[in-house]
Amino acid sequence: MIHVSGITKKFQDHAVLDCIDLDLKQGEVKVVIGPSGSGKSTLLKCIGALEPFDNGSVQVGETRIEGPASRSRSGSDQDKLRQIRLSAGMVFQQFHLFPHLTALENIMEAPVQVLKVSKTEAETTAKKLLQQVQLGNRADRYPRQLSGGEQQRVAIARALAMNPKCVLFDEPTSALDPEMVGEVLSVMRELADKGMTLLVATHEMDFAKEVAGEILMLDQGRVVERGTPSMVFGNPSEQRTRRFLHRITHR
Amino acid sequence: MPFQHKTLILWVLIGLTAVPSVSAGTLEDIRAAGELQWGADAEGGAPYVFPDPDQPDQLIGFEVDLADAIAKQLGVTARMVQTDWRSLIPALQRRDFHIALNGIEWTGERSRVVDFSRPYYIYEQQLVVRSDENRIRSVNDLGGKTVGTLAATVAQQMLEKRGDVTLKVYEGQVQPYRDLELMRIDAVFMDWPIAAHYARPNPKLKFAGAPIGEGLYVIALPKGDAEFSGRINKILEDLYADGTLQGIYEKWGLWNLKQVSLRESDHSARKVFTGGTDNGLGVYLPLLLKGAGMTVLISIAAMALAMVFGAAVTLTRLMGGRLLKPLAVAYVEIMRGTPLLLQLYIIYYGLPNIGISLNAFTAAVLGLGLNYAAYESEIYRAGLESIPKGQHDAALSLGMTRWMIYRRILIPQARRVVLPPVTNDFISLFKDSSLVSIIAIVELTKSYNMLAVSSMKFLELGLLTGALYLMMSLPLSVLSTRLEKHLAIS
Numbered sequence: 001m002i003h004v005s006g007i008t009k010k011f012q013d014h015a016v017l018d019c020i021d022l023d024l025k026q027g028e029v030k031v032v033i034g035p036s037g038s039g040k041s042t043l044l045k046c047i048g049a050l051e052p053f054d055n056g057s058v059q060v061g062e063t064r065i066e067g068p069a070s071r072s073r074s075g076s077d078q079d080k081l082r083q084i085r086l087s088a089g090m091v092f093q094q095f096h097l098f099p100h101l102t103a104l105e106n107i108m109e110a111p112v113q114v115l116k117v118s119k120t121e122a123e124t125t126a127k128k129l130l131q132q133v134q135l136g137n138r139a140d141r142y143p144r145q146l147s148g149g150e151q152q153r154v155a156i157a158r159a160l161a162m163n164p165k166c167v168l169f170d171e172p173t174s175a176l177d178p179e180m181v182g183e184v185l186s187v188m189r190e191l192a193d194k195g196m197t198l199l200v201a202t203h204e205m206d207f208a209k210e211v212a213g214e215i216l217m218l219d220q221g222r223v224v225e226r227g228t229p230s231m232v233f234g235n236p237s238e239q240r241t242r243r244f245l246h247r248i249t250h251r
Numbered sequence: 252m253p254f255q256h257k258t259l260i261l262w263v264l265i266g267l268t269a270v271p272s273v274s275a276g277t278l279e280d281i282r283a284a285g286e287l288q289w290g291a292d293a294e295g296g297a298p299y300v301f302p303d304p305d306q307p308d309q310l311i312g313f314e315v316d317l318a319d320a321i322a323k324q325l326g327v328t329a330r331m332v333q334t335d336w337r338s339l340i341p342a343l344q345r346r347d348f349h350i351a352l353n354g355i356e357w358t359g360e361r362s363r364v365v366d367f368s369r370p371y372y373i374y375e376q377q378l379v380v381r382s383d384e385n386r387i388r389s390v391n392d393l394g395g396k397t398v399g400t401l402a403a404t405v406a407q408q409m410l411e412k413r414g415d416v417t418l419k420v421y422e423g424q425v426q427p428y429r430d431l432e433l434m435r436i437d438a439v440f441m442d443w444p445i446a447a448h449y450a451r452p453n454p455k456l457k458f459a460g461a462p463i464g465e466g467l468y469v470i471a472l473p474k475g476d477a478e479f480s481g482r483i484n485k486i487l488e489d490l491y492a493d494g495t496l497q498g499i500y501e502k503w504g505l506w507n508l509k510q511v512s513l514r515e516s517d518h519s520a521r522k523v524f525t526g527g528t529d530n531g532l533g534v535y536l537p538l539l540l541k542g543a544g545m546t547v548l549i550s551i552a553a554m555a556l557a558m559v560f561g562a563a564v565t566l567t568r569l570m571g572g573r574l575l576k577p578l579a580v581a582y583v584e585i586m587r588g589t590p591l592l593l594q595l596y597i598i599y600y601g602l603p604n605i606g607i608s609l610n611a612f613t614a615a616v617l618g619l620g621l622n623y624a625a626y627e628s629e630i631y632r633a634g635l636e637s638i639p640k641g642q643h644d645a646a647l648s649l650g651m652t653r654w655m656i657y658r659r660i661l662i663p664q665a666r667r668v669v670l671p672p673v674t675n676d677f678i679s680l681f682k683d684s685s686l687v688s689i690i691a692i693v694e695l696t697k698s699y700n701m702l703a704v705s706s707m708k709f710l711e712l713g714l715l716t717g718a719l720y721l722m723m724s725l726p727l728s729v730l731s732t733r734l735e736k737h738l739a740i741s
């Protein structure tokens with residue numbers, strides 16, 4: 001489903017992603033951990049075709065794009081990037097709901113505008129998705145009238161409305177008050193149970209242990225350790241991983 | 252005491268502005284200064300006072316010669332003090348110079364606030380039309396026509412009094428003839444010396460009928476200095492008697508037999524046009540309101556243009572290709588970096604040189620609108636850039652195209668942000684609209700200026716005009732503040 005091979009990205013001379021490989025099969029869930037600034041967001045944005053990269057390649061579904069092509073303005077490359085964006089749903093740390101639209105309209109917007117689905121059909125789907133994230137009674141609220149946890153669940157529904165092949169989560173619970181983390185994680189758990197392919201940057205250890213097939217530890221743009229949750233959390237081989245885990249469990 | 256009958260408040264205001272209404276000792280002032288300072292406006296043009304075409308730093312004209320001759324009699328040199336023509340009388344009241352000598356016509360209103368010398372020239376008004384004109388043969392044929400004239404002149408008052416012509420009032424002497432050639436107006440009615448200098452040599456124009464409406468050019472003198480006015484009158488008498496005046500007028504092609512009457516010392520029996528009577532403010536209000544209506548009309552039309560065109564410039568700047576983007580940037584820089592006044596001049600008086608002749612209203616709306624479009628476009632750009640990048644990322648990740656992101660996500664959010672600054676800009680545009688008076692549009696400020704100059708009620712009419720502007724701009728200010736508060740809350 002997702003094939004990342006040797007991608008590298010530099011800001012000026014500083015390598016933010018340094019030759020990263022990553023594979024997710026259909027239905028797999030993987031979790032990326034790592035200290036602040038290690039490149040988690042950048043990695044997800046490169047996979048989701050929101051950021052160009054320099055070398056290597058990204059493939060999502062059937063569509064593959066090489067580093068240089070990710071910066072190209074040519075029509076065929078732009079089409080490929082758009083294809084990848086349509087295949088990979090994105091959920092952001094800061095939700096990024098559209099503040100001028102209601103929850104329902106946030107979900108309907110892209111299906112109607114991009115996929116040209118009829119309004120009535122989009123509304124039916126959107127309402128169903130709101131039910132699925134336990135927000136059936138919040139359809140007409142604007143983002144500012146919703147709690148953080150509710151906003152993030154609407155954001156998940158918005159991504160799902162485009163029928164993506166996989167969903168990329170960038171620290172979806174880091175901006176939330178602790179009591180709201182659970183409701184978001186349970187929605188994600190449900191998705192995993194249904195067989196959705198998920199790539200999640202998160203520091204929620206319990207969630208990772210429970211649903212992730214593999215954990216990747218990122219530091220300074222490199223994968224410094226990877227393995228099953230029990231391997232990485234139970235018996236990390238790297239000093240850096242150990243220190244990082246110690247820090248986040250003793251916060 | 253011109254304002255004696257006015258209310259107490261006005262009295263206090265006049266007291267604060269401290270206009271001395273009786274003055275003495277002007278001759279001593281001149282002797283002490285070693286020069287005769289005379290107020291005039293070189294922008295007014297030939298043949299009165301104007302820059303020498305061969306030596307533009309030198310002023311020439313028949314009034315320069317006259318001032319020199321008077322100064323010589325006083326034993327000093329003459330120095331011209333450049334002053335906007337319509338401000339000559341108030342400036343003399345403030346003693347900015349010793350005399351005002353610049354084609355000033357004797358009128359009853361003016362003689363209430365300054366003293367006048369005996370006349371130094373007897374002028375008439377001349378109607379000028381295009382050479383191929385055959386319907387307008389004299390002023391009797393002017394009914395329903397559009398006629399150009401110079402602001403704040405007797406000619407303007409005469410036309411106003413007729414009431415059956417559409418008046419176009421100009422600040423300069425050249426522009427009316429130019430607009431006549433361009434068919435923007437049907438005829439020009441102005442002082443004979445101006446017509447003799449500008450229209451007579453122009454093959455495209457011709458005189459229609461004989462000159463009419465005799466009037467006197469006089470020198471304006473400080474009010475109440477009898478010694479000084481006696482001296483000036485004596486000098487003028489002598490200059491006539493020894494042939495100096497005739498020499499000057501012959502040199503400038505202005506001599507005619509009418510001038511023989513200058514010899515007489517009493518002109519009070521002469522049937523000169525004396526302008527209107529001393530009216531109460533109520534008479535002026537409808538005229539000011541009409542000007543205000545034009546101000547509102549122009550402001551709204553120009554703002555609509557500015558908002559639409561500004562949006563086009565912003566989108567070109569953000570989304571245009573390598574070719575269009577610099578064009579949009581250049582547009583904004585040029586419009587913001589050059590004076591609006593210059594832009595208006597170029598649009599109205601300059602474009603006809605390349606075959607584009609716009610009417611005054613269109614030119615005014617276009618000039619103001621295109622200028623403000625640059626400012627609006629910068630507001631829009633700042634508004635769009637204030638939207639967090641995450642909004643763009645989220646929309647992009649949903650597969651939206653660039654244009655869709657602007658149209659559906661960014662612009663609707665930016666619209667709220669830009670509303671208060673755009674309202675503020677509307678208020679400034681509203682005030683800047685007074686600049687379009689230079690292209691012969693009579694809006695509020697122009698109406699004020701015309702009425703104040705002819706009635707000498709600069710203060711009362713000024714306060715009234717200010718009140719009208721406030722009545723129109725205050726609601727906008729309130730709206731802008733409300734919007735800002737509203738946005739701060741949500």
Ligand SMILES: Nc1ncnc2c1ncn2[C@@H]1O[C@H](COP(=O)(O)OP(=O)(O)OP(=O)(O)O)[C@@H](O)[C@H]1O
Pocket residue numbers: 011016034035036037038039040041042043
């Ligand atoms: N636009 C940019 N220009 C320059 N450097 C950038 C830019 N965006 C990110 N970086 C740098 O790239 C590195 C990786 O950033 P990234 O946001 O991917 O880290 P992260 O692992 O998501 O961190 P966090 O846990 O704080 O979200 C950081 O050192 C950051 O400073």
Ligand SMILES: [Mg+2]
Pocket residue numbers: 040041042170171
């Ligand atoms: Mg991040």
